Each structure stands twice: as C-alpha cells, then as structure tokens.
Amino acid sequence: MWQWFHKLGSPKWFFGIATRFMPWLLAGGILLLAAGLIWGLAFAPEDHRQGNSYRIIFIHVPSAFLAQSIYISMAVAAVVTLVWRMKLADVFVKAIAPVGLIFTFLSLFTGAVWGKPTWGTWWVWDARLTSMLILLFLYGGVIALDRAINDEKSAARAVAVLVLVGVVNIPIIKYSVDWWNTLHQPATFKLTEKPTMPMEMWLPLLLSVLGLYLLFGWLTCIRMKTEILIREQRTRWVRELVMAGGK
Amino acid sequence: MSEPLLQAIDLECERDERLLFKNLSFSILPGTLTRVEGANGSGKTTLLRILAGLNDAWTGQLLWCGKPRAYDRESFHRNTLYLGHRPGIKPLLTPMENLRALMAGRRPVTDDVLQQALEGTGLAGYGDVPCRNLSAGQQRRVALARLLIADEPLWLLDEVFTAIDAEGVSAIETLLQQRAAEGGAVLVTTHHDLQLPGMRRIVLGEGQSNE
C-alpha cells in the first residue's frame, strides 16, 4: 500500500502512465462530448417555456460542474501536499487551478448569455451566478498567490493552505449567498433549476458532462506533464527523454 | 555523556532550484563548539534555520536527543536558543521590555536577572531607552544579552559578531568557550576569523556538486 502510494507520487511514474492514458481520455472525451452536444443541440426537444435558448445548458451545466469539482479536487490534493508532501499533488494543483478559473468563467459567461433571452439582461444577481462569481475570485486568489511566490515548494504549500481555507468557506459562502438572495429578491425564476427534465434532455446532458470530464482529464495530463518536465529538468530521466526525442 | 544533542542525517536542501547541500550528516555533542563555514550563498544561514526549526524545506533526518525532532517539538524549542541575522528586537520597545518579551514564553525570569544581563553586555543605563535610539551594535548587544541568561543546552548563532566592536568580540569568544567547557553545545556562523581551541568545523559547498 505504502509502496504504491509512494510510486504514485513519483513524477516519472506518472509521466509514463499519463502518456499511456492520454489518447484514451482524448478520444473518449471528444466522442462523448460530441455525442452529447449534437444530441442536445440538434435533436433534443425544445423546452416548452424557454424555447431553444435553454440548449446552452449543454455547455453551461458541464462547465459549472467542472468549475466546482476542480476546486474540490484541488482541496484533496492540498491535503496530500500538506500531509505527505507529495510532489505530484503540488504539480496537480498548479496545473489545474487556471483550468478551474477558465471553466468558472465559461459557466459565468454562458450563464450571462442565457440570461439575456430569459431575463432580458446580461447579468442578474442571482444566487447561483453570484456564488460562481465568488468561486472565480477564489480561483483568482489561488493563482495570484502561486505566481507571487518564487520558491515552488513554498508556493505549493502556501497555496494548499489557501485552498483548504477556501474549501471550508465554500459551503458558508453558498449558504450566505442563498440567504442574501432570498432577502433581496424573493422568488425570481431560478436559472439552473431543472424543471423536471425529460429523459431526452437529461441523457445528452449527462453525456456532455462525462465528455467534458474526460477532456479535462486529458488537459490535466498535458499540463501536469509540462510542469513535471520544467521541474525535473535537471534529473537524468528527463534528460534522457529529451535526448530520445520526447517519446 | 557523549550522546549527541542534535544529529543530522543526510540533510538535503534546495532553494530556488539551486542545490545548497546534499548528504550532509553531522552530530552536535554537548560541550563542543562548531563553526559552519562556506562561501557566501553556500547555505550557512539556511542550515542554521533548518536546525533551529524555522525552515521546513529540507529532506533527511534530524534527531533531537536520539529521537526525531518532530516528536517533541516543544522540548526541542525549549532547549535551543537561536539568534539570527535579524536581532529580534523591537525598535519601539526598551531593552528591558524586549528581553522580557523574548523570555516570556520560555521561562520565568526576574527583572533583576535581565538587568544584570544588560549590564553584562555593557548596556547599563540604557534599560529605559527605546531601542531605535541605540546604535546597531548596541541593538545587537540587547539580543546577545540573552546569551548571559540562557540555559538552553544548544545555541545556534548566526553571524553573532556583526556590528560588535573588538572588545565585544573577544568577550563573546570567551563566553562561547566557557559555554562549551560547561557542557553546552554551540554552533556558529561568522565571517569574522574565529579561531578557538577545540573548535569543530562543518564546511558547506565543498565536495558537493551543484550539478
């Protein structure tokens, strides 16, 4: 068990595994996402209240899912960084924080685009949108702190503390924003409230979510591999790899 | 009693992507005086900070009285005195207030003892002057006054002679020797040419390739 754990922490071992899994992640991701999107955008039935504009959920919902689960996975990696000081966990957090930021932005953007036909305005201080905005701030803070510290080990540990503080706060923020929302604008039409979705909408959504997760896995592998090469540039195995032409 | 107080095994430290030292092992025995040597940037200060418990970015093993240091961190801190580059003196407080604050978390000390220590470092009569009105050398002397009241078996002193006049230097040299004779362990870094009988050496930056 411990040996396995240790092995998992070795950048070299991960590099090999990642290289082997990446084509599968990419292929699976593209396939599922394409299937989900084509089905969702072209074949799924129209929503009886929102018409075709609801179809943005096939991008909006997967992005929002990823935005949140990336933060949670960063928190898990942060624990690993602080407790076991595993190099790979540092690399993971550093690699995916910007990805999380982009997905958060994407879900905010698609939310705004969706809001225009639904509410007649680009931005509404809706509870979910506001929570996502705060999540964007949290990502921003994590990335800014990581960039500000030169020494990569210190940066990883400082970021880990920040991520954990953030993850403790996320439920509190969510709860407060929901409460604030009911206080200020009671009973608006909820954006992502899925109004008893029929199977024909639900299935393509599931496919897109899964597809985007796989693609995220692929992207994570690429970014982690790059980061590993930068960090381990002085080790023998990286040199040999470069000599051998990167294969 | 020759059991080492502090034992370092295979210490390795990398800072800002530069390897400072690797496979560094040594023991610090009671009653010894050790000087850490090396060129600028060879990691003397970093080594002392690692030993003191300020720097956590190292790998290897550190044993305190034969057990991993992390087992009883409080006992380690209670028995170690570290004086760094920065004297740890608040410019707005008087020497007495500073010493009181420095000792407060460690052990109860009466004001008389602190007063004596200040007198011992040549600061008699300055007890009530804010430290920012003192010269750099005098401020360091406030920090050094702790050596006169210290009962910690292990001293880690980083550049203690900075800004100290010749007379003060020889007083400190005597103090360190006396300390070693009494069974205390002292580890110093200094640019000052320190030559004391029986002094041990830890040399950094030699025989360790920076790749």
Next chain:
Amino acid sequence: MSSAGGALIKPVEQGVSPLSAMWAVFGRDVRVAFRQRQDLLNPLLFFVMVVSLFPLGVSPEVSFLQQSGAGILWVAALLAVLLSLDHLFRHDFDDGTLEQLVLQPQPLFLLVLAKTLAHWMLTGLPLVILAPVLGVMVHLDGNSIAILCLTLLIGTPVLSLIGSIGAALTLGLRSAGVLLSLLIIPLYIPVLIFGTGTVAAAAEGAPVGGYLALMGAFLVLALTLAPFASAAALRISLSNS
C-alpha cells in the same frame, strides 16, 4: 552564569504556561501600538473618509443613505480592517521578533491567536466604537445603529481572524498588500452579507436573534480554525525567507 559548579548543562524541563505566553504576546503588541499611535488612528481615519465618500459620490439624500447606510459602514469597516492587516506580522517579520515567536516552546496557534486578538482590539474595536457617530451621519435610526454595532462587534473579530491567514500567507512577498486583499475579500463575503442583512432584517421589523446567533457561529468557527491556518501559513512564509 548558570551551572558553574556542575560540569554539565541540564536540559530545560520547565517552561511557561501557554496562557501567560499569550498574555505576553498580547501585551507586547499593545505596548508597541501605543508607542506608534498614528498607526492606530490611520484605519479609523480611513473608515470615516470612505464612509463620507458615499454621500459625496452617490447621493446625500436621506432616503438613499438610510437604505444603504449599514452596507456602506460595513464595507468601509471591512476595507479599514483589510488595510491594517498588512502590518499584523510585517514589522515582526522585518525585525526578527517573528522568528523568535515561532521558536518559542509554545503552541504557535495560540500565540498567533493572541496577536490576532490584539489586532482586533487595536483596530476592530475602535471601528465599532466609532460606528454610531457615522451611523447618525448616514441617518440610520437608533435601533438600526444598535443592531449595526452589534453585528460589527461580532463581525470584526472574524475579519481579523480570517485576515490573519492572508497576512501570514503573503508575508515577505512583493506587493503583499494588494495580494492580501485578493485572497481575503472573497472569504469576507459571508460576514458582510450577514452583517448588513441582519441590519436590513431589523429595519423591516423581523426578529434578528437567529442571524446574530449565526454570526456568533461564524466567530466561533473562525476562532477555532483560523489560528491553525495562520500558524501553518506563518511557518511556510518563514521557511521561504
């Protein structure tokens, strides 16, 4: 000189209780602050100035100020605390007393807690005391002012506690001040929401006991968790210096 007779220096077994060590840290910070009184006034002046920007910049109308007064005061207090946080560890870091603090044979989180409480007493508490005056200036009624002060009294220690984490994380970095704000502002949002929300609920005649209890829960949570995070962050920042 100790133990001149016995040849060997014995390990030190006895120490000082954590409580008196905390008290010493607290006392030293208060003493230092009172030797540099201008630093104590700065956040207060900032607080007053930011609040006075709103009537000037938005509208001096009584109805607007009455409605937004609590929010304005809360945001201004939050920014004032944020501004003062940069000093929480920086001076200690620069003069080396922070190193000596970390090396004390005491649980670090307790010493950090003592420092944070001193910070609150020197910045947060004066803000709370000043708040009624500004409350009158933005035409809040007596009841709202009382509730506002109560929320500030419970909320400002939370601001200091959460802020101490940011201050510890950004210690010794370039442009630490701005970075500190970026890290901490998102974490301040719940306190702000409940601080102003409670005053708004009170203005509508709703019972506020539950909200105040909830803010109390935030305070308890921050008191129990923040010192650990700050202590960990301090060790990391010192390790990097």
